[in-house]
Amino acid sequence: MLCQLSINNFAIVRFLELDFRAGMTSITGETGAGKSIAIDALGLCLGNRGDANSVRPGSTKAEISARFSLDDVPLAKRWLEDNDLELDNECILRRTLNSDGRTRAYINGNPVPVTQLKHIGQLLIGIHGQHAHHAMLKSEHQLTLLDSYANHKLLLDAVSSSYQRSKQIESELKQLQLSQQERIARKQLLQYQVEELDEFGLKPEEFEEIEQEHKRLANGSELIESCQAGLSLLCEDDEANIESLLNKAVSLADTLAGLDPKLANVAVMLNEALIQVQESASELEDYLSHLELDPEHFAQLELRLSKAMQLARKHHVSADKLAIHHQLLSQELADIDGDETKLNEIAAQLEINKQAYLSHAQKLSQSRCRYAKELDKLVTRSIHELNMPKGKFTIAVNFDAQMLSSNGCDHVEFLVSTNPGQELQPLAKVASGGELSRIGLGIQVITAKKVATPTLIFDEVDVGISGPTAAVVGRMLRSLGDSTQVLCVTHLPQVAGNGHQHMFVDKFNKAGSTETTMRPLDKEQRIQELARLLGGDVITENTLANARELMQSA
Template sequence: MLCQLSINNFAIVRFLELDFRPGMTSITGETGAGKSIAIDALGLCLGNRADAAAVRPGASKTEVSARFTLEDVPLAKRWLEDNDLELDDECILRRTITSDGRSRAYINGNPVPLSQLKAVGQFLIGIHGQHAHHALLKSEHQLNLLDSYANHKLLNDAVLAAYQRCRQVEAELESLQQSQQERIARKQLLQYQVEELDEFNLQAGEFEEIEVEHKRLANGTALIEDCQHTLALLSESDEGNIESLLNKAVSLAATLEGLDPTLAPIGNMLNEALIQVQESSSELGRYLSNLELDPEHFAFLEERLSKAMTLARKHHVGADKLHEHHRTLADELRTLDSDEEQLEELAAQVVASREAYLLQAQKLSQSRSRYAKELDKLVTQSIHELNMPKGKFSIEVNFNPELMGPNGSDNVEFLVTTNPGQPLAGLAKVASGGELSRIGLGIQVITARKVATPTLIFDEVDVGISGPTAAVVGRMLRTLGESTQVLCVTHLPQVAGNGHQHMLVNKHSKAGQTETTMQALDKEQRVQELARLLGGDTITSNTLANARELLAG
């Protein structure tokens, strides 16, 4: 419940500190006095946008704070706890706006973004404005009113979550489909390239081996001649060779070692050299005996080498990188194949997500239809009381599976007939301005009873209503005030007289400055104010008597 509202330097208010009590509080004042100024200031605490124009001329900043008790507001308490902003059983919302337009917001003394003021404010106050009956003509607003009355938030949340999931999967599918033509063209190219490389089937390291073997066979004749010449020099030449010369040297070294033992290492080195020459000669002989010049194999190698280099140029890679490139292309082709599978999977997910959405939307639609019948009776009863004795109200809920939105798949329309014999039709086609005001007010009061908001504000919602109907409206609001704190800005004495308490707004000018004030009225002051509302500037004994009757009622 709203306990206190403090306003400093807001518009034409210099300073106000207002204490509020349970029940219905009537707020009245002369036209132009600023009856809604407290509500406008309160709106700042609830996160409404504001600029430097909100600051009273000559002041450096505006400051507004609102204090609420939370004994019967568990949702607000839980929200404050979840956001580490709790303060016993109170909630203090504060807002400052400087003359250069900078704004700051606080919850229980902690700086917060405006979004958090709005978030907690929805649990604390509900505001019904004087133009609410105009919004009543909009289908979206009609849907919101029905949902507010039904209070099936879990169903609303389930539909929203299913809708968001559906849109997410559809977006993924659309993105994949948009690139499908490019993927198809790329896949066709890759299939041709991979098949060509598969057919060639170059193995890892094969190109290097081919190069070595091709070079050997290409130089076969030179290899044979040079090997034979080398063998002759090492061991086979009759005219003299290295092996025979080393044998002689080894023999001489043995003789020298006998003469001088210190020369033994030389003999050892010559022996090792002789062994190396003999092994080299033997190895070279084996190589030469195995060396074959196979023209057919050479032709095969030459063709394979040429093909490898041709493919490498075609793919703009080095021939030694061709095998790796082949693997890369094959991997990409497999990825594109998996994309096709993903496309099919996403298409199936879209179907499944739409079915899941429609299932939740149908549950929501069934709930709406059930509560629509309940609301039909209550609003019809209300408009009978509001001087439309032959009126009938009905809500039409039509489920349309083709209509998929975050709020479900329903078309909701408020229908009414105000005269006997007339068929039900849309509000805009049937109801006059005054009738629409009464219907709108009846719906607001009925839905307000179902919403667990501790404070409700009605800002001149009785526009277009007068006489006996105004008295009924007053009684409705007073009854609502028995269970919920109600603040009602009104110009009708029949409504104001039903308040449990009454506040008067005055505007006066002094020394070139205009200022609005607001004060609580005692019983006699209430009689004077109700008399003013009844009779204008001229207050007679009759108007005073009438005012006392209104107040007594």
């Protein structure tokens, strides 16, 4: 619950430090005194948007700090732990607002983004403003109120998750469908190109082999002549050849080595040279014996080489890269076929996910219908207590499988009948301002009891209510305060008298400057304030007696 609120230089507050207790705290004050300033300051501390005009005139910075006890608030504790922001068993939120509009946010002394203030704030405080009744006229807000009462978060999460998944699949499917015409045109071109290259059938590295073979055959005559000349020089010339000369040199070297062992190495080297010459001659003879100059084979090679170069020019690649290009085109064609298969798979997947979504949405709708009936009875009973004895309240939940959203397929509408014989009609068409306030307040109190928020603030939600009805409202809020900390800004003595404690807001001028203060009232001071609310500025014994009676009845 909220334990302490400190406000510095905010609006017309110079400095204010307030301690809060459990139960219901009534907050009253004269019109214009600034009863809602503390609520506005707390809202800033909870992540609401900051306005530079909120900084007190003459000051450079406003600062608001709120301290909460985390007893019985496990969700807030877990959130702080998950974000490495825990501090014993409490949470301190702080927000600064500079006169130039810049703000800073802190949780337990750690600088954080404002969004984190909002996250933790939703777990600590629920604020019901005086305009909440008008928001209740909107269907989406009515749906939110019903879901808050039902508290079926797991069902909502399942529907939302399934919906987001469907949207993701739909987007993927749409992208594939948008590019389908382009893929069809590209596929037709690829099929023609791949068929042409398939027919030619050039293998990897084949072009280099063809090129080498073509070069060999094109120079066949020169190869034969050169090989024969080489053989003649090595071993076949009758007058002089390298082999015979080396044989003589080897014989001479052997004689010299016999005369002087130091020349033995010369004999070895000459022997090795003779062996190399003989092997070279043998390879040349073998090469010549297998060398065939086949004109027909040469023509075929030349034709294939020419075709490869022609296709390479056509596909804007070098001839030695044509086989790789062929592989890439084949792969792209296979990928396009795969995309078409994928498109069918995604379409089937989307249908499966939509069915899963509808299944989750139907379960959510069934839960809403169940809790709507429960809430119907409670709100109807509440408005009977709030001086609408013949009123009837019903929540219509209509499931529409075509109306897909992250909140399900339900259209929720609050229907009301305020007079006997009157048909149930939409809330906006039937209820007057006062009736709307009473119905709205009843719903807020009932739903607040179901939501595990440790602190609830009601900011002048009793506008349009008076007399005996106000006393009922006060009792309702006090009853709520038995289990939840309630802060209630009110102008009604019947409501204020039901508070477990009471704070008074006062505005005064000091040295040409306006300031607002807020202070707790003791029992006698409360009676004086209730008397003022009952009778205005002139307080009589009768108004004091009425004030005491209000206190005693509470």
